[in-house]
Amino acid sequence: QSVLTQPPSASGTPGQRVTISCSGSSSNIGSDFVNWYQQLPGTAPKLLMYSNNQRPSGVPDRFSGSKSGTSASLAISGLQSEDEAEYYCAAWDDSLNVWVFGGGTKLTVL
Amino acid sequence: EVQLVESGGGLVQPGGSLRLSCAASGFTLSTYWMSWVRQAPGKGLEWVANIKQDGSERYYVDSVKGRFTISRDNAKRSLFLQMDSLRAEDTAVYYCARGWYFEYWGQGTLVTVSS
Numbered sequence: 001q002s003v004l005t006q007p008p009s010a011s012g013t014p015g016q017r018v019t020i021s022c023s024g025s026s027s028n029i030g031s032d033f034v035n036w037y038q039q040l041p042g043t044a045p046k047l048l049m050y051s052n053n054q055r056p057s058g059v060p061d062r063f064s065g066s067k068s069g070t071s072a073s074l075a076i077s078g079l080q081s082e083d084e085a086e087y088y089c090a091a092w093d094d095s096l097n098v099w100v101f102g103g104g105t106k107l108t109v110l
Numbered sequence: 111e112v113q114l115v116e117s118g119g120g121l122v123q124p125g126g127s128l129r130l131s132c133a134a135s136g137f138t139l140s141t142y143w144m145s146w147v148r149q150a151p152g153k154g155l156e157w158v159a160n161i162k163q164d165g166s167e168r169y170y171v172d173s174v175k176g177r178f179t180i181s182r183d184n185a186k187r188s189l190f191l192q193m194d195s196l197r198a199e200d201t202a203v204y205y206c207a208r209g210w211y212f213e214y215w216g217q218g219t220l221v222t223v224s225s
Contacts, residue, residue, distance in 0.1 A: 002154065035211050035212070037155070037212070039155075044205055044215040044216065044217055044218055045147075045155060045205070045212075045215055046215065047211060047212060047213050047214075050211040050213075051211075056213065086154075088154065088155050090155075090157070090212075096172075097169050098157060098169060098170075098171050098172075099145070099147075099157035099160070100157070101154060101155045101156065101157060102154070103154045104154040104155070
């Protein structure tokens with residue numbers, strides 16, 4: 001049971017917009033930044049979004065992030081086949097002094 | 111180019127020990143927090159431990175406290191994870207990751223705890 005809650009799966013067709021949610025609590029998302037990671041099949045995770053809505057260099061602007069209260073979301077617009085991957089949210093938990101991850105959302109491009 | 115290369119994984123019996131290493135290149139290790147993150151087969155990501163730039167602060171997930179020790183040697187550009195009293199549930203790919211936000215990840219090293 002992960003501390004952050006994500007839907008196990010999401011799907012969309014090419015060109016569509018999909019969103020992935022991440023729900024936490026006042027001690028993690030509610031008090032700190034949220035980051036998102038993309039893990040393509042058989043590869044190491046990659047930082048996709050940090051500080052709620054900041055994209056590292058090289059990440060397309062089709063990806064966007066937001067946070068409100070104790071929840072966060074990752075949105076992917078103009079969905080492409082290469083976006084098919086597992087997506088994880090993460091945040092520092094101020095009361096536990098640990099990083100906590102969501103359980104991951106497997107995105108399927110139909 | 112930033113590179114993180116883990117090594118030291120393998121098969122170990124329950125109760126045994128392993129020492130993982132992460133060789134860093136392409137950046138100055140001493141300026142970054144570093145972490146270990148693991149992924150059990152077919153499962154999600156789990157943060158294990160992190161260590162401040164000078165080693166003065168270290169944090170661990172509860173399940174490894176007292177059994178795992180994270181350390182670093184900035185001069186040798188290396189991060190370590192000493193894993194003792196290993197359990198079957200520690201079986202996973204272990205990744206080292208750079209920075210507070212895990213901006214870069216290594217390719218991982220597989221640790222299998224089994225008799």
